Amino acid sequence: MRSGIKWTTGLVVLGLIALGVWRIEVASQAVLTHVYERPRLPLAIAPSAQMVSAGQRLVRINGCSDCHGAGETGHVVLTAWLGTRLVAPNLTVLAHRLSTQQLATAIRYGVKPDGRAVISMPVVRFLRESDADVAAMIAYLQSRPPRANTAGATRWGLIGRAMLATGLIPVAAQHLRTSERGPLTTPVAPLALGRYLTHTQCSACHGRHLSGEADVDSPDLRFAIKHYSLSAFESFFHTGIGQLGHGTSTMTPLIRRRFHLLTTAEVRAIYLYLNHSTAQS
């Protein structure tokens, strides 16, 4: 009798586990195979040497290599128990395999040529970038010869699938507001340039309204800026040393890896915008 109950309980538990695994499988497969619309982004690219070098700088400022690896030859961005590995692929190869239009749609809208989502790429940042900046990045990627892969292929194991099914791994295409699309050309006037750079480079961590984000522990930029004179701000973005005379845990590495490539005019434009009344509302 006792062992009969044990058996039944065991079978019920096994059944529940199997049901759970099956539901994870179904839900994650739906995320991976959902076909999104592919918004067309007409980009005219007549690459010049100037455009290619502008693109190289933008690829670095945007941190493509943080995920796609040094030289963007591929890198594993996430591993999880039971076999999950998510690879940010080799862009030196993809740049030749995909058309300009397909690259633009992947970078800006997070949608692959077959309509599936680009998992885990922060495309909302890139969506807000100007056509000119996206075109320059693509021109740079296309200008380089293909190099050997450094990361292999993506594999989804049970834990990774559970993370997909529960939304722990972001899928930008699900929430994209195409109305947030950036301008045709990058603004030149300082205040407009400052607004553009702030909303493409800073709001991912400091929030849409720049009021700070608790999950990454970033401060309200409208107040943080009050502690900085223009020269202290320039020096922060040049060296990574903040107004208190030392580095900070997130900004300093970020500046040393990426933002030190912002020009003095760009850093001044950000400062101007953050101190301007429109950033305060």
Ligand code: HEC
């Ligand atoms: C936070 C990490 C991250 C950053 C930053 C990032 N990517 Fe990606 N990217 C990924 C991952 C992960 C994939 C693969 C996703 C997949 O297979 O679903 C990917 C895929 C791609 C693809 C291929 C889409 C396809 O059709 O298969 C392109 C093109 C691309 N990224 C370009 C870029 C460029 C250009 C930048 C910089 C402007 C960039 N990425 C920055 C993580 C990132």
Ligand code: HEC
């Ligand atoms: C990857 C997330 C991230 C991005 C992107 C980012 N910040 Fe930050 N920022 C932080 C965090 C977190 C802090 C808190 C201090 C730290 O940990 O570095 C911070 C702090 C700051 C501070 C206060 C520094 C101090 O003296 O305490 C300023 C100013 C600042 N950020 C400006 C910017 C500007 C301007 C941009 C865009 C060009 C930007 N940040 C982009 C995450 C980010």
